[in-house]
Amino acid sequence: MGNLFCSQYPIHRRFDLKGSTFGRTTDKPESEIDPTVTLKDLDLNYIFRLRKSWYQEFCRQVDRDCDFLEQERIMDYSLLVGLHFRGISCADNLTPSSGRSSGTRTPTGSGNNFDDGAPRLSGVDVDHIVTDPNRWIHLGINMPARAESTVRRSSVSDTPQLIGEPTGELYDIFIFFGIIDILQDYDISKKLEHAYKSFQYDPTSISAVDPRLYSRRFRDFLFRVFVEDKI
Template sequence: NHVRAFENTLVTKFFGLHCVKLTGATQKKVRFVIMGNLFCSEYIIHRRFDLKGSSHGRITDKPEDEIDETTTLKDLDLNFLFRLQKSWFQEFQRQVDRDCDFLEQERIMDYSLLVGLHFSETSTSADPQIGEAVIDYGNQREATPRLSRVDMDQFLCDPTRWATIRLGVNMPARVEPTQRSDCDSQLIGEPTGEFFDVVLFFGIIDILQDYDISKKLEHAYKSIQYDPTSISAVDPKQYSRRFRDFILKVFREDT
């Protein structure tokens, strides 16, 4: 069992499959699953991204002035690089490889990495190193408090925090905003050199789609119209390789 073998797996956890029988004339049965919630936290999720590593159709259909904390953004909306501490980044690399190998063996594709960002709130102290940073979300610019490096180090050294931190959950990290060129299909923009302290949440979701006949037909049809490497519906081996290559470019070691 993959989940039992790797406690840090990023794959969505299912806790039960249930069925209830509704009362009334129809006596209809409703089946449902109980899954883990990546964003069940005391922290507010300020930005959320659903990342696959493909570009065709991978952009939100919301106007920029309607994008808010509840909007799930996609690959072409991504305007950050995620930077993890060395030990966490190394474990992240290993676990992404393990999870992708598992999903490939199970002939699963079309999954994605769901990422949530909480921008750290400022300390109440009068530390002059703490300032406000302006973060650009497309055309939206919001003043977001930023922790100093001293405060972040104190956060990491606080033993009471360790029990709540694990891979993909409550992870202190930094993000670096990026800027894209005029190329609409550019997945990863150029780093700006500016950094913001965040708490990260992430995991692999949508893991029930196998490469069945409908997906094979979708691949054949869309490959005629679009670049075959840009579409989501591809063979699990190709999907796994593209997914991990992309994820390990947007997640980097914090130096």
């Protein structure tokens, strides 16, 4: 995690994403969630909009990585995601429910994209964002993107909604991500874990599943969280 987030940009929010729902929430009250807390799937309240070229490369890389991990009978890996909200300093506090800054900010000019203290992006061409040339940009490293906040609808089913509905609130971010925890094979202990939990919970909602199912579920989830930006 330290290597992936090694950057001059402070990380304001970090997520560990698997595409499963059982146990995939942070057991901390909202008041204790700060930038050092790693949130999980059911804490995720954004979808990430990547420009076309980045999105296509992202899809190709995820497919290649998942094909390899599936072939090696590896499961239980995650996509670690870090977000830097442009215009917010390390001292500002973001609430995971809204992505807004709780600190008071006063716009200094009509060109600033601030709304109630949160940096907001609307109609900006991310292909022409001016960034520091000394900061290396690569797939998953220092990438300019947009985060759109989401809200989950209340559900009467036992399985919670994995991805919320987009709200239209767009934030200008730099995003960092990479697949981690790639050493767990589907051994007898994981098979027993899957069998035991399947008696109590939806088998598709738990993390310990066959590598083929894990790979498919992981990809399907990521390709709903990361989308092509149409601007």
